[in-house]
Amino acid sequence: MYRSHTCGQLRAEHIGGEVTLCGWVDTVRDHGGAVFVDLRDRYGKTQVVFGPPQGSELINQAKRLKSEDVVQAVGKVTARPEGTVNSSLATGQIELRASQFQLLNAGNNPPFTPGQDDLPSEDLRLKYRFLDLRRSEMQRTLMLRSQIIKGMRDYFEEHQFIDVETPILGRSTPEGARDYLVPSRVHAGKFYALPQSPQLYKQILMVAGYDRYVQVARCFRDEDLRADRQPEFTQLDMEMSFVDAEDVIGMIDGLVKRLAKSILGLDVALPLPRMTYDEAMERFGHDAPDLRFGMELIDCTDLAAESEFRIFRGTVESGGKVRGMNAAGAAPKYSRKDIDTLTEFVKHDFGAKGLAWFRVEPDGKLWSPIAKQFPDELLAKFAQRMHAAPGDLLLFVADSWPVTCKALYGLRKRLGAELKLYDPKTMHFSWVVEFPMFERDPEEDRWVAMHHPFTAPRKQDLASLMSDPGNCRAQAYDLVINGSEAGGGTIRIHDRQSQQDVFQLLGIDENSAKERFGFLLDALQFGAPPHGGIALGIDRFVMLFAGLDSIRDCIAFPKTQRATDLMTEAPGEVESKQLKELNIQIVRTQT
């Protein structure tokens, strides 16, 4: 045994004991006749003292210790002299009087040290991830992640779920995100695909009678990255038989309540609030609204129709919408120039044609460069509709329905943060339900599944599935935390005919349906129970529970925005022999 205790363990009760500690040198304070070394491991820090009455040879060696050296120190636990107790350290009551120590390995002056006050740039942190992971903040996050996953596993085990592993090497499916492909050596020219989710396998498990399945599943999607998106990520994937949406939502409600309590000490009232997709789009312009603050979107299309203002009127006449929001009290905080910046933001980022705005004057009247083009009484109606009070800033976007949604969602998110409309520490959990079954892909002019092609419509929409797919709503539910989609699931189609209908709607003809999903259609034919489930994004869960802004800080070895690993330098080239075995030839395209 290298050590008898950890560096976070020793307390006053250990005084007098002979112990051995191992750890990294955090700081060295050399006083000539005495040397103080803070020894660190993931449990904490302990001060090790080298000095009289011990021999000077020990001190001379201790003087040579440097940051990040790995050291084993043997000695007696002693009480710190009066006045030298360090109350900011858990072990601050005691110190280790070293009688001997051994340098297990040198730190060699690394590019940065875990204790330094200014965080190094992220590329450096990723390149030397082993140093970055020594930082206490990273260690706390990874421990939190471990606790969250354990909490999830315990919960589902208590509810009779069975953990079943599903394949990583599967087959590519036509719909959805871009697949990561793995070439087959045995079958020249053929490829496996890494799973975007274990969706079909878990449905098959339901058909097989494993009526409560759970898995911590790694998933892969070859799409562009974001602060909250990685090409490989981890889902808590679950599926249940003989359930409706209420049952699945109720099961996750219980999990959320328990995790909030055990991890954050929060009491969450159940059931979690819910709203439909249509309501979320109407009130917030987005399917994962941040409910930590108000500032909801307000539709003024009818009022805009009365105005002579060309942009408003024209938008209404061409079937668009005029919607706005009231940034209460924001007028003094936003200069003309600031508003120009917001205008550029909605134009550039969301394709809006512009941003109309009014300032509410002390007398309650609306002022704006465009106010002249509105009769006073119409302005009064706008003011009333927008619940305007002096000092408020009213912002309007006149555009197509989707553009007003996107632009005002972006604006609301931005202003919510800028105006500090919420405490970043608060947590808000809710559900968005009844998503559309399909949306129109304008490029290919066809229907695509909003969630996935195995989603069941609401019972009342079953009859109009083929005749009016655009208005069908799904038995779908997304868990939203602080404006982030933290998970999503559906009740699945469990009869073959409905599944074939949906495939047909999506333009998957009978032959290719049989070729790609024949096993599913078979399974649905031979005794499939009603079933449904959900997948929670574990990385995002950790990010939100830890109050972090980047998913990369919740993953031990994350990828950069260009999907590379700066430490291993993956992806890398392979030897031509490997390519030959796989029957693969690299085509170098010149630009």
Added chain:
RNA sequence: GGGGCGGUAGCUCAAUUGGUUAGAGUACUGGACUGUCGAUCCAGUGGUUGCGGGUUCGAGUCCCGUCCGCCUCGCCA
């Protein structure tokens, strides 16, 4: 694929709107010091300003290209 921000000493940053020999803190090296805990004090080393080209009497600063990191739109069933 589009837009934006950034890259200067090992690290974190500064450098007067193009002007002398590119600075500071920290780390590092040497020295002093028996109670510090971000120890302190003294001295010192350390630079291809990401890379390539251009404009200019003169470029860290301006222009073009390129690489890398981050944010974002598109994309992400």
